[in-house]
Amino acid sequence: MLEIFKSITLVDILDIVIIAFLVYRVLLLIKGTIALRMTLGVIFILIFASFSNFFGFKATSWVLNNLTGYLFLSIIILFQPEMRRALAVIGDTKVFNKQDKINKGIIDEIVKASTILANKQIGALIVIQREIDLLPYIQVGTTLNSELNKDILVSIFIPYSPLHDGAVIVIDGKIVYAGSILPLTKRVDIDKKFGTRHRAALGITEETDAVCVVVSEERGTISVSYRGNFTSELDADSLKETLRHIFNVDETKEASDDK
Numbered sequence: 230m231l232e233i234f235k236s237i238t239l240v241d242i243l244d245i246v247i248i249a250f251l252v253y254r255v256l257l258l259i260k261g262t263i264a265l266r267m268t269l270g271v272i273f274i275l276i277f278a279s280f281s282n283f284f285g286f287k288a289t290s291w292v293l294n295n296l297t298g299y300l301f302l303s304i305i306i307l308f309q310p311e312m313r314r315a316l317a318v319i320g321d322t323k324v325f326n327k328q329d330k331i332n333k334g335i336i337d338e339i340v341k342a343s344t345i346l347a348n349k350q351i352g353a354l355i356v357i358q359r360e361i362d363l364l365p366y367i368q369v370g371t372t373l374n375s376e377l378n379k380d381i382l383v384s385i386f387i388p389y390s391p392l393h394d395g396a397v398i399v400i401d402g403k404i405v406y407a408g409s410i411l412p413l414t415k416r417v418d419i420d421k422k423f424g425t426r427h428r429a430a431l432g433i434t435e436e437t438d439a440v441c442v443v444v445s446e447e448r449g450t451i452s453v454s455y456r457g458n459f460t461s462e463l464d465a466d467s468l469k470e471t472l473r474h475i476f477n478v479d480e481t482k483e484a485s486d487d488k
Contacts, residue, residue, distance in 0.1 A: 344451070355399060356397065394408065395408035440453065
């Protein structure tokens with residue numbers, strides 16, 4: 230045993246740390262999703278196949294060995310959403326990303342509109358596209374291509390508006406689509422207080438690097454969904470701070486640039 234430890238080098242330790250980190254990140258990505266159950270199922274099949282080979286269960290071994298031959302292809306098919314999400318997280322770095330066209334003024338308008346809607350308990354879902362194109366993931370509604378300000382956002386989501394049920398899609402600082410339909414998350418660990426808008430916000434942020442602002446119609450609260458996670462119970466100041474942090478908007482720098 231001592232000989233084994235003596236043969237371990239710094240490269241071996243680094244190798245183990247890298248593998249442990251990758252496993253940890255994968256578990257975080259699939260936590261609370263159906264992919265976690267599928268992963269446990271795959272592990273069970275592999276363990277049971279080894280068990281069958283060890284005890285000489287020929288028929289069982291033949292079936293499981295043939296089944297495991299298709300596991301790689303099955304994993305690619307079944308884990309497509311999680312793989313896309315992982316690649317989106319990897320690509321969401323300053324090295325690969327272009328500059329977001331979301332500035333302090335746009336954030337302020339979104340914050341003002343969200344606060345007005347929350348105070349009146351009017352539901353809203355605002356999706357801000359970043360690097361990944363949202364069109365393959367959504368069912369687009371009405372094309373607007375309008376400037377983004379609080380008055381237009383509020384008018385879209387008021388109950389008697391024909392566009393109030395869907396999501397607003399913001400691209401390059403403009404309201405491009407309204408009344409759009411988003412994919413719903415398949416996660417099973419979501420709090421029951423979250424409704425369809427919140428499930429849609431999680432769904433699109435699990436699949437892409439988009440940022441969603443959600444206003445709850447029932448509770449009059451504001452949440453932000455990003456990378457498949459929620460930041461909830463936000464007021465105007467905390468919403469503004471959250472969005473500025475995500476989009477790396479420095480108020481001091483922008484103020485100096487304006488001068």
